[in-house]
Amino acid sequence: MHLIHRSVYTLLSGAVLLASCHQKQAPAAAEKQAPAPPAVLETVAAISDNPTYTLTLPGELLPYEQVLVYPKVKGFIKKLYADRGSKVKKGQLLAVLEAPELNQQFLSAQSDERKLYENYLYSKQAYQRLQKAAAKTGAVAAIELDKAYTQLRADSAAYNTAGANKGVVAQLQGYLRITAPFDGTIVARNFSEGALVGDNATKNGALFAIAQQTHLRLTVAIPEKHAQSLHPNTMITFTVSDRPGKIFTSALSRNSGLLQTDSRSVMAEFDVDNKDGALNGGEYAQVKLTLRRPEPTIWVPASSVVRAQSGVFILRKDPDGIKRIPVIEGIKKDTLQEVFGEVTADQQIIKKGSEEIHEKQ
Template sequence: MKTTVKSYQTLLGGFILLAVLGSCGQEEKKAAAAATPATIKTFILQQEEMKSSLKMPGELIAYQQVDLYAKVSSFVKTLKADIGTEVRQGQLLMTLEAPELGSQLAAAESRLKSQEAIYMASKSNYDRLLETSKTPGTISKNDLDQASAKMNSDNAQLNAARAAYKEVGSISNYLEIRAPFSGIISARNVNLGAFVGPTGKGSEFPLFTLQEQKHLRLVISIPELYTGYLKAGDTVTFTVQSKPAQLFTATVKRLSGALDLRLRAERVEMDVPNLDKQLLPGMIAEVSVALPANAGTFVVPKSAIVDSAEGIYILKDENHKAAKITVKKGRENDGKVEVFGDLHNGDVIVTEGMEEIRVGDAISQ
């Protein structure tokens, strides 16, 4: 019995000794692993020329567009155009009717004729007195001056009557609505007999909306980062949803030269010929803007950039120790990104940047 207990104690002691030796071995392995830095992929930084393109949405709008309203209160008498009608500059689109305007024109004409008669009478009287006054002692100077003043006053009244008649006549011209330029009627909001004018229900919507569609504008907003790449005369390409397989071209014509305060982008307009009317105002276009290569820029893989709460940076190998280099991103293309910062040719950069790598961590290549 004593032999059995002793054997058990001996066996238990052996197990304990093996456990202690195993624990010591694991600690030694961990210490060795900590002493040996992990292998991290790096690359040598070099300046490159990076060609890329910027894809962004744009909007097609009519080269010219105008909403036509009635100048005077009136009723629609005739309609000469409808939605989709192609019209020429100066073409009659609509005639209006305003009976009270006719009465005003007749009254103004009557006042004009009356004033003409008054002026002719006063002028004849002055001419007779002037001729008679050539004989000494026949007409006093005071009578001649009064006749001259009366003639001048009647002449002024005649000119006022002429102006009033011309004004009413000009207003009557507003009863004809004509096209200010050649284009297509894209909207009509009235019918025969409708009341229209600057006041009342008739002025709620325009009579017609006229668009020039054979010549369109493509409008885009270029972000601040890319404003230096486009200039007047450059050509861009674009597609539209209705014809995804067809590639259209446009030429840059107008740049605003300022950034929109809300979008922080520059408005750029391009001219688009549209004689076959394949494109329509209001279409959304997918625009591709070619960005030329800039010599002397540094390009890194996108994976090398760390975008964290501390900012945007890349990791640099300095004497086998990790160092952070704060950078700003430029253009992106095919998984590569332009970066700007305190960088030099020949710098060793970590290929796979991550927040877990701290400043001063050992780097083994």
């Protein structure tokens, strides 16, 4: 009997101990199930700035002037005075053509001019004599004087026409001498002496191709979103593959000012002095431009910009919550991103944007 009472006491003591442990663990479990406090979203202020930035684009070096020299008249090449690679000066004789028919045309025009000049002199003398005779009343009828004056004018016009025709033929004879239109280098010679050229005599009628290599044009297509950043003093540096390690410089000379619809870009030209012959012309170049917006723009941390299927946006913190602001990206400079949209300087922007951050959070 004493043993039974001891067993009951032991069971009751264990039950009390378990209940006590359960009561102590209950608050801990309750603490684990409590909701976590909301995460703090770090914000930064959007800034307005107008920094310079660099842009690397491909370019093409072209001769400052380049032309194909065609013969004006049809003829045979009598003599060539220049060949591929020749350095020529403006007005220098490059070739002489011969066209015997032009000589005959000139002689014929000269003969016509002399004949009509004689007619003009006779009409002039006849009119002057009638004028003197008409000084006496009734000696010459008025109609006769008018006829003489009309004949004088007709012969004068015919003589002037003959002189003009002779001048045209003489001018054509001058075209038999082919001269250089500017200082440059002969980059192509297409015919040899004795060839018939001019007046569509051959498929490729150009005698020479001349390029100016002491002065070059570097053309660069500026993308649409950077076109307004060009200014009159825009500076560039560029390199070419055939002169590794050599850096060239230039400044903006001109730009088209018109957006090309096919490439959505503006063509800019930079004049390059090449008197030392360091560049050949015709090379492709890697161009680094220093640009600047015409007015300040808005900049935010690059991490603030969210690129999602729904579009590109940033998250702005307003007094009534968080709002998604659609933006268009501009350029990136270091850790900052240029944006265009409904955002102004000093507005608070979520520093690390994410699609998981909902509006009015």
